[in-house]
Amino acid sequence: MTTTFLSFIVIAVIIAISTLPDVVTSRSEEERIAHYHSLNHTWPPAEYIPNTPGWRKLFEHRLRQVEEIEDRTERFEGFAQAISAGVLQPNFTEYGFGLARAPESLMVDLRKGVHDGYQKEGGPRLESYINAITEPRPWFIDRPDLTTRVLDELQDYSEAWAGFPLTPVTAYGFRLYRNTSRLHVHVDKTATHVISFILHIDSSDDADPWPILIEDLNGVTHEVTLTSGDILFYESSKCFHGRPRPFNGTWYSSVFVHYYPTHGYKETFDEMGKVNRIPPHWADEPTSQYEIPLRMHGTTMEEPSCDNFWCNTKFSNKWSGPGEEGYVIEPGGNKRVLDIAKVNDCKDRNKKCREWSQWESKECEANASFMHVTCPRSCNICSISAPGSSTPVSSGGDGGDGGDGGISDEL
Structure with missing residues (x-):
């Protein structure tokens, strides 16, 4: 495989679409691999984010699927998407x-x-x-x-x-x-x-x-x-x-x-993080076909050999709304209060707060007595109740019968 072809893959493997990410770089493949090693990356990844057993198992499987994609362009994109979601992107909530x-x-x-x-x-x-x-x-x-x-x-x-x-x-x-x-x-x-x-x-x-x-x-x-x-x-x-x-x-x-x-x-945020994390062997032709075949369409994927084009539809947890205003229903069947009052307490009280907080004079520190009262949001000094910190309220067992939370199984 020529260096020119590899460079072309790294430069232009993504089709830009309105809702999905682009990956663009002007570096050669040799420079990308050198940077990979300079960051002391190893393969397979030692850690996932989050490193829960189920998440880790899911993405170990998906990365094996990606390695078996026959089309090189699709394989590169599959690595970029799976690595970004499973290994690099932080999570901000308990369930997602x-x-x-x-x-x-x-x-x-x-x-x-x-x-x-x-x-x-x-x-x-x-x-x-x-x-x-x-x-x-x-x-x-x-x-x-x-x-x-x-x-x-x-x-x-x-x-x-x-x-x-x-x-x-x-x-x-x-x-x-x-x-x-x-x-x-x-x-x-x-x-x-x-x-x-x-x-x-x-x-x-x-x-x-x-x-x-x-x-x-x-x-x-x-x-x-x-x-x-x-x-x-x-x-x-x-x-x-x-x-x-x-x-x-x-x-x-x-x-x-x-x-x-x-x-x-x-x-x-590092736009090139997912490209830098793709292993050097990404371009190697697959030598096995043990996993469920994965097909890429730009930055999206499907499992064309499976019912409904995705095998886990057979084993998925199936549930439905309606939701309940003022609450969030979480996977597992619990609900918690959606505390809008906490958000209101954190609002700035002057339209210029964002501007003031960005002055070189560091107004949030230099003028703290005023800024912390007037601009708590822009100064990042207030705390909105984090997911899971409020007391969950049962939505009726496992949600199978609808209960108070409006969940019902779809059989």
């Missing part, structure tokens, strides 16, 4: 996802916006091509007035779930998936899509329940069916997720919302 409920006052306007857009003359436009989604291409309804409301009005909910201040990035929607569509399993952009949520707005009357598949931080695969108004909080650049089962119905609409931690994340 949770189910909550949006205010009904907001949902009334969102449902009306979707139905108005669907029924208007000419109907909704086609969404731009995304290789994460199978044909037919989704419809798209442009309502920035409403998506901005979702981004702003539900930021407090996201911060209460995560346990720290967040910087908003985008609210993307309204996407309307169409009959037979599938969303390949993937993780999102590590630079910005850290704390995220999916808000299910509505679906056509003929739509079957369509679960989202997500892997929790113990390596357990879940399929969660959202009802209209349900929020699925998730660490979208950490937990692989998708909708590998084909959708059956005319349309299904959601909005996708992303934030990143305000303090400390951008300052330490």
Whole structure:
């Protein structure tokens, strides 16, 4: 294999798409490998994040799958995605996802916006091509007035779930998936899509329940069916997720919302970390085929030999909403209070707080008596209750019968 070909792979293996990460570098493969060794990396990885037995087992399996991918470009991308999620990206919550409920006052306007857009003359436009989604291409309804409301009005909910201040990035929607569509399993952009949520707005009357598949931080695969108004909080650049089962119905609409931690994340983020961690032998042809075959589509993946294009749909924990406003339902069937009051206590009291906190004079320290009272968020001196720190409230055993938390098994 030529150096030119290897350099080409490292430079341009990623197809940029609107919701998923890019990897771009101008270094040669020899320089990349030299940097790998300078960082004292070893293979296979000694540690995973988190290093729970289930998470470790899941990603040891996935990395073996990647090593057996025959196409070199797909193999490189498979390494980048699996290493980023399983080995490098920090986790910020105990489980990686949770189910909550949006205010009904907001949902009334969102449902009306979707139905108005669907029924208007000419109907909704086609969404731009995304290789994460199978044909037919989704419809798209442009309502920035409403998506901005979702981004702003539900930021407090996201911060209460995560346990720290967040910087908003985008609210993307309204996407309307169409009959037979599938969303390949993937993780999102590590630079910005850290704390995220999916808000299910509505679906056509003929739509079957369509679960989202997500892997929790113990390596357990879940399929969660959202009802209209349900929020699925998730660490979208950490937990692989998708909708590998084909959708059956005319349309299904959601909005996708992303934030990143305000303090400390951008300052330490390494865009090239996942490329630097790919082992030197990535280009070697596979010598065995023991694992379930994995196929990459850009930065997304599927298991084409399995039912529903993902083998763990056979063994997944299957549950559904509705969620309960004011609470987060966690994997395992418990729920905890979504403490918005803690978030309100941490808000800045002056619009210039962010600016003041960034002055070279270090106002948060030099003028602490004023800044700590007026600008607790920008000075990073207040603590939002972290996930798991509040007392969990039982949602009715293991969630199998619905209980108080609104969970019901889908058999």
